[in-house]
Amino acid sequence: MxxxxxxxxxxxxxxxxxxxxxxxxxxxxxxxxxxxxxxxxxxxxxxxxxxxxxxxxxxxxxxxxxxxxxxxxxxxxxxxxxxxxxxxxxxxxxxxxxxxxxxxxxxxxxxxxxxxxxxxANLLDSPKAKTGIKVISVDDIRWGRRDIKTVQLLYPSMAKMMAKKAGADDSWLVQDGFVTEGTANNAYIVKNGKIITRQLSNDILHGITRAALLKYAAEAQMEVVERNFTIAEAQAADEAFITGASTFVTPVVEIDGTAIGAGKPGPVALRLRELYIDEGRKAAL
The missing domain is CATH 3.30.470.10 (Aminotransferase class 4, branched-chain amino acid transferase, N-terminal domain)
Structure with a gap:
């Protein structure tokens, strides 16, 4: 059909x-x-x-x-x-x-x-959500209004191809030494139980999945810190993950060749994915 x-x-x-x-x-x-x-x-x-x-x-x-x-x-x-x-x-x-x-x-x-x-698309049973993804870091040279969701996606597409050529799944974009976001997702790390993600500004897309997830995390008494973080800090984190409309919550297990935590999806990311799906389905229209 x-x-x-x-x-x-x-x-x-x-x-x-x-x-x-x-x-x-x-x-x-x-x-x-x-x-x-x-x-x-x-x-x-x-x-x-x-x-x-x-x-x-x-x-x-x-x-x-x-x-x-x-x-x-x-x-x-x-x-x-x-x-x-x-x-x-x-x-x-x-x-x-x-x-x-x-x-x-x-x-x-x-x-x-x-x-x-x-x-x-297979969203609920995504293989990447089970295995986690690998990312590389690349310079963020996009225009300055990433908070507007335009179709100007050439550089994110190029960054995705850079990741593919490097044997990874995605790229995290870096500006002035700090991670902004992924090619089509928001970026997070977890350290000592704290969920850390960049604060909202014109530098990143104001993710809808991000907003919903942080709300659900707060309701579940999970601590969220909105601040910048570096690639080195991410590599030393206990966990890392991304969020997006089509990826929900997907663990990141490697950054620039360095394993994150145990090198496999961590408990916080897996719990957040479960939480987002459960709460999101209740509120779906």
């Missing part, structure tokens, strides 16, 4: 979905996106993703084409039409098609382009 996608108010077979070559998402990466996980046919952390989407649109002075209720309805419709029990819904909004290429933003008369599609 052909996958059904959403494009500007229509549900279409993916082969029939067309976007202009002049769309600003294509020629300028002038677009924002969100990815919402689906577990048991329900949407995880939808409210957080919608709130961050609104913030990204505001920061880029981009129109808000759909209400919360409309977006939720489209998400649910796509999940149903494609029979997705476990996977993701990808949403992208660009500034639209002004009819030609111009650095200046078009007027508000140009409607945004809205694209949504589903992807089936």
């Amino acid at each position: 052909s996958r059904i996608v959403y494009l500007n108010g229509e549900y279409l077979p993916e082969a029939d979905a067309k976007i202009s070559i002049f769309d600003r998402g294509f020629v300028f990466a002038d677009a924002v996106y969100e990815v919402t996980s689906v577990i048991g046919g329900k949407l995880m952390d939808f409210e957080g993703h919608f709130a961050r989407l609104q913030r990204s649109l505001n920061e880029l002075d981009m129109q808000h084409p759909l209400t919360r209720e409309e977006l939720l309805s489209i998400h649910r419709e796509l999940v149903e039409k494609n029979g997705v029990s476990e996977g993701m819904v990808y949403l992208q909004i660009s500034r639209g098609n002004p009819g030609d290429r111009d650095f200046l933003f078009p007027s508000d008369e140009v409607a945004p382009t809205v694209v949504m599609f589903t992807q089936v």
